[in-house]
Amino acid sequence: xxxxxxxxxLAGLLALAVAACARGERAPADGxxxxxxxxxxxxxxAAPAHRIVSLLPSFTEILFAIGAGDRVxxxxxxxxxxxxxxxxxxxxxxxxxxxxxVAARRxxxxxxxxxxxxxxxxxxxxxxxxxxxxxxxxxxxxxxxxIRRLGVLTGRRAPADSLAHVMDSLASEPPAPSPQSLVFIVxxxxxxxxxxxxxxDRLAALAGARNVFHDIGSPSAQVxxxxxxxxxxxxxxxxxxxxxxxxxxxxxxxxxxxxxRQGRFLYLPxxxxxxxxxxxxxxxxxxxxxxxxxQ
Amino acid sequence: xxxxxxxxLGLFAVAAALAVGPAGVPLRELAxxxxxxxxxxxRAVLGFLVGGSLAVAGVGLQxxxxxxxxxxxxxxxxxxxxxxxxxxxxxxxxxxWAVPLAAFAGALLALVLVYRMGHVGGSGLDPRILLxxxxxxxxxxxxVTTAIVSLAxxxxxxxxxxxxxxxxxxASWDTVLVLAIYAPIPLVIIAAAARPLDLMTLGxxxxxxxxxxxxxxxxxxxxxxxxxTAASVAVSGVIGFVGLxxxxxxxxxxxxxxxxxxxxxxxxxxxxxxxxxxLARTVVAPRELPVGIVTxxxxxxxxxxxxxxxxxx
Numbered sequence: 001x002x003x004x005x006x007x008x009x010l011a012g013l014l015a016l017a018v019a020a021c022a023r024g025e026r027a028p029a030d031g032x033x034x035x036x037x038x039x040x041x042x043x044x045x046a047a048p049a050h051r052i053v054s055l056l057p058s059f060t061e062i063l064f065a066i067g068a069g070d071r072v073x074x075x076x077x078x079x080x081x082x083x084x085x086x087x088x089x090x091x092x093x094x095x096x097x098x099x100x101x102v103a104a105r106r107x108x109x110x111x112x113x114x115x116x117x118x119x120x121x122x123x124x125x126x127x128x129x130x131x132x133x134x135x136x137x138x139x140x141x142x143x144x145x146x147i148r149r150l151g152v153l154t155g156r157r158a159p160a161d162s163l164a165h166v167m168d169s170l171a172s173e174p175p176a177p178s179p180q181s182l183v184f185i186v187x188x189x190x191x192x193x194x195x196x197x198x199x200x201d202r203l204a205a206l207a208g209a210r211n212v213f214h215d216i217g218s219p220s221a222q223v224x225x226x227x228x229x230x231x232x233x234x235x236x237x238x239x240x241x242x243x244x245x246x247x248x249x250x251x252x253x254x255x256x257x258x259x260x261r262q263g264r265f266l267y268l269p270x271x272x273x274x275x276x277x278x279x280x281x282x283x284x285x286x287x288x289x290x291x292x293x294x295q
Numbered sequence: 296x297x298x299x300x301x302x303x304l305g306l307f308a309v310a311a312a313l314a315v316g317p318a319g320v321p322l323r324e325l326a327x328x329x330x331x332x333x334x335x336x337x338r339a340v341l342g343f344l345v346g347g348s349l350a351v352a353g354v355g356l357q358x359x360x361x362x363x364x365x366x367x368x369x370x371x372x373x374x375x376x377x378x379x380x381x382x383x384x385x386x387x388x389x390x391x392w393a394v395p396l397a398a399f400a401g402a403l404l405a406l407v408l409v410y411r412m413g414h415v416g417g418s419g420l421d422p423r424i425l426l427x428x429x430x431x432x433x434x435x436x437x438x439v440t441t442a443i444v445s446l447a448x449x450x451x452x453x454x455x456x457x458x459x460x461x462x463x464x465x466a467s468w469d470t471v472l473v474l475a476i477y478a479p480i481p482l483v484i485i486a487a488a489a490r491p492l493d494l495m496t497l498g499x500x501x502x503x504x505x506x507x508x509x510x511x512x513x514x515x516x517x518x519x520x521x522x523x524t525a526a527s528v529a530v531s532g533v534i535g536f537v538g539l540x541x542x543x544x545x546x547x548x549x550x551x552x553x554x555x556x557x558x559x560x561x562x563x564x565x566x567x568x569x570x571x572x573x574l575a576r577t578v579v580a581p582r583e584l585p586v587g588i589v590t591x592x593x594x595x596x597x598x599x600x601x602x603x604x605x606x607x608x
Contacts, residue, residue: 093445186454187454187457187458188464189394189457189458189462189464189465190457190458190460190462190464190583190585191464191583192454192457213581215581216581216582221581221582222457222582222583222584222585223317223581223582223583224316224317224334224464224576224583225334225464226316226317226318226330226334226335226576227317227318227580227581227583229318229330229334230317230318230319230330231581247389247390247391247393248391249391250391251391251465251467251469252333252467252468252469253333253334253337253464253465253466253467253470255333256329256330256333256334
């Protein structure tokens with residue numbers, strides 16, 4: 001019963017998200033076009049951005065979701081969703097950003113993920129007179145604030161606010177009861193797992209599966225196989241586009257982990273699960289379906 | 296007395312490696328526990344073999360190139376191994392042993408290149424050219440590796456570097472078996488050269504006058520040490536400091552005679568790596584530290600202490 005209630009709620013959120021995206025053009029933005037980014041800088045624009053270079057797949061998805069997709073003038077090689085995004089010229093892999101390639105797109109706004117090398121790139125772009133905004137986007141709860149601020153910068157406040165509201169309510173939802181446990185293994189030698197401070201951990205909790213490394217605060221961490229075996233997860237979740245067991249599954253030391261021994265792998269498609277995105281509610285639903293099928 | 300202490304330390308290290316771990320197996324159940332038998336035991340044995348091999352390789356190389364800075368990984372092998380691993384991942388070669396085998400092949404390729412370079416000067420192996428060639432080949436391989444990683448689109452490639460920093464998490468009885476069959480051959484080759492290596496500490500010319508076949512010894516020890524290092528990097532990545540510091544500590548404690556120095560280095564290298572790995576697995580549990588960081592954190596202060604004591608005395 002609880003589970004069912006949970007599901008209808010999710011469906012409602014999905015419908016809301018779709019409605020938010022579908023809502024048409026509104027009156028021009030009210031108030032000044034200025035936001036404070038996650039590096040503490042104030043970014044102000046004279047007019048809503050109309051040539052945007054997005055340097056993270058999540059930002060590209062958000063821009064499309066709030067109806068500013070037609071203003072994206074540059075993307076990274078990793079930006080593959082929505083499909084229309086692939087038609088936009090790429091400015092490279094963005095790690096670190098190729099400042100010249102970005103500038104060549106003559107953007108009036110560059111949206112960058114906040115990290116060491118990216119901060120340097122942002123400073124270089126600012127020196128070229130190109131407005132640059134730095135955002136953190138690691139967890140589900142980061143989505144709302146990012147979406148809201150992108151709404152301000154693009155003059156799409158109304159759709160952005162409703163989408164952000166949907167994301168915020170998803171983020172504040174209590175975790176579903178978790179009868180099952182899992183481990184996210186990102187790499188096998190040395191074993192790297194996803195910890196509590198991550199988007200995937202939260203998705204799993206909402207889908208009704210407990211991440212056995214929830215107690216590790218950082219987004220990911222190196223652990224030993226012994227720890228994984230001792231925590232005995234029911235499933236091993238891997239980000240993979242093909243349902244092929246990872247190569248390490250047949251190595252003897254990994255057979256000590258019950259879920260590996262029994263071949264209980266959950267294959268999470270990278271484009272849906274690999275990054276925080278406005279499709280979070282969809283990801284949770286898909287996650288739940290995969291868990292049910294795997295049982 | 297020194298031997299007794301070293302053996303006890305070694306036993307203590309292995310016992311600790313078996314008894315403690317993040318899983319918290321009760322002492323009474325140790326013998327029957329799958330975690331101890333399938334994970335801790337092979338890891339301890341592999342750690343001992345790798346640590347010992349790296350230390351012996353370090354002793355041999357330092358004697359042959361007569362340079363205190365010589366480290367098994369200075370000779371381009373880590374670069375070659377890294378390149379091999381990255382190529383295997385980039386080409387999506389599947390199979391549980393693909394990456395270690397490719398790393399081994401890469402290390403061998405680097406070994407052959409450096410060895411050929413070492414002969415450039417004329418008849419014999421020139422230690423200086425060997426060192427420079429090693430650094431050059433290593434740098435070149437690292438550059439190619441970085442180029443592949445930054446140009447390819449596979450996210451998995453970025454993790455190849457993690458693999459290279461390595462550690463002993465790939466340990467299983469399979470890996471132990473492979474290394475236990477492989478390592479004794481180069482170990483024996485180096486041990487058999489103990490006497491001429493003693494002579495070579497006097498310099499190549501005096502060693503030659505005293506009857507050592509210097510060229511043959513250099514070739515044999517260099518190749519054997521490289522083969523040991525290549526196998527170590529294939530099973531456990533690049534574990535630094537063991538092959539650099541243990542030989543020096545060995546010389547400080549046991550003197551210059553290779554007949555005692557080599558077995559002592561094997562035992563202390565093994566002990567150090569097993570201890571370091573136990574710390575790496577437990578101190579920040581449930582997380583784990585890369586073991587190379589622990590060998591440096593444990594090894595360097597120990598080294599500084601010994602250096603100080605022996606130079607003052």
